[in-house]
Amino acid sequence: MFVKAITPRDQDYSQWYIDVVTKAELMDYAPVKGCMVIRPYGYALWEAVHDGLDPRFKATGHVNAYFPLFIPESFLSREAEHFQGFTPQVAWVTRGGGEDLAERLAVRPTSEAIIGPMYAKWIQSYRDLPVLINQWCNVVRWEKATRPFIRTTEFLWQEGHTCHRTEDEAEAETLGILEIYRDFVEGTLAIPVLVGRKSEAEKFAGALRTYSIEALMSDGKGLQSGTCHNLGQHFAEVYGINFLDADGQLKPVWQSSWGVSTRLIGAVVMVHGDDRGLVLPPRIAPIQVVVVPIPSDKEADLVASGVASVREALGRAPAGDGLGRLRFKVDDRPEYTPGWKFNDWEMRGVPVRLEVGPRDVKAGQVVAVRRDTGEKLKLPADPVTLGGTVTEILEAIQGNLFEKAKRFREENTREAASLAEIGEIMETGRGFVLAPWCGGDACEADLKEKTGATTRCLPLAKGLSSSAVTTPAPGTKCSLCGEDARYMAYFARAY
RNA sequence: CGGGGCGUAGCGCAGCUUGGCUAGCGCGCCUGCUUUGGGAGCAGGAGGUCCCGGGUUCAAAUCCCGGCGCCCCGACCA
Structure with a gap:
């Protein structure tokens, strides 16, 4: 057996998931129930989600802002359906500065109720529309049952909140964002999704219509991976977000809101992971390639020169996702043996491993191993071509992971x-x-x-x-x- | 909120039934040497409020009472 520490999926899927996210150091449990620490390797995945989506939002005219964590109860309770939908999960602040507060404050479970009143102040005319604001933040929902990344008491997300002049425009915005989500989740996370409308029972509390992308995990369970709501005019009416239209009439705006969360990281784990651990699609992998030198006391200089040459070649290679340079790491820690490193990096889901040993340097080659298939390839150690070859392998892995997940979904x-x-x-x-x-x-x-x-x-x-x-x-x-x-x-x- | 499990060294656990010896084991960690192509070996070493509070007892990790916390599975929610 190789990665002994990880429970096989068919033995206990939940335990497998917990093993992967903890052993691969994506997260650790925090002292507060249901809360987790997102460790650097896991946070890097969230940064990749941010770096993938944020430019897409901006390219479609959205701007980022930041609204407060605390929402006065009176604001939250104004939209009855919304309030009822979220109240059971709200954490309340009742004291501050050593005194009881005159009005208790909700720790935001979502921000419609704090953003709406601000929009009411800012919007006067149809010329002020559309308002296309997004924020990257944390929210808190006091869940009964939690699970790392999939459902935590506090989680990170982005929430877009937009205002429009017409219903059609709000609907187009809602679907436009859903397309951005679909494109990102399928293209970058390599997770195939269904796009559709939620049923009345499943829609967002207070919304007119909710749309979502739905993914299938490898245990056959579905996961809502992103939602877009056409809020209609409900919130505009209760928060007084009105504008004077060209026809001289005062009208409530049409709104949308939409979000994806750190849940996406859980989806990546459960869609691509295997019994050896994490399998990361190259486009979000914090480390796309790990170089493992095979040390040799007698031929230390030979290996060192081979590694230096590979390092140089990879340093010039593109990442293959339009996001700059190839992200690679040379693992030359002397205290671990090559075999230990192979297993460790596989558990962490690094897409490609390159091995550089005395035999390889002599043969003018580098051994490449694909994480997705386990396939071993001997690549010419040509500094001119090596980088490009590796980039091609990464793209092949990206494509293969998506196809494999899609095939699984179709079969299921x-x-x-x-x-x-x-x-x-x-x-x-x-x-x-x-x-x-x-x-x-x-x-x-x-x-x-x-x-x-x-x-x-x-x-x-x-x-x-x-x-x-x-x-x-x-x-x-x-x-x-x-x-x-x-x-x-x-x-x-x-x- | 129901059901189950767990709390002993950084991590994973044994010990508890039937109270008693200096509280053990594996991994990890530190030092040194030899190693390194799929989780290296040897030698030496550091590390503990046994979850908390009470009780029983000559004596409690162990028995009793109370509390806290976490995890998993369900029901409810991204």
């Missing part, structure tokens, strides 16, 4: 015509189930009760170019209750 997406059939699937292989649905709350709740599956999304008929959802052929019956079906829906057990 089934159609079903009855509740019993869905139940059967949930008890065996799990995965996504696509089935016709009437759209009724009652049979959605019944499904959850009997099978543990929830509505993940109603797939969009024309992708992200339109908000129309897929409808079944006329006459199709709901797979759950037998009434006329109005939608096609993806169901799954979810995190």
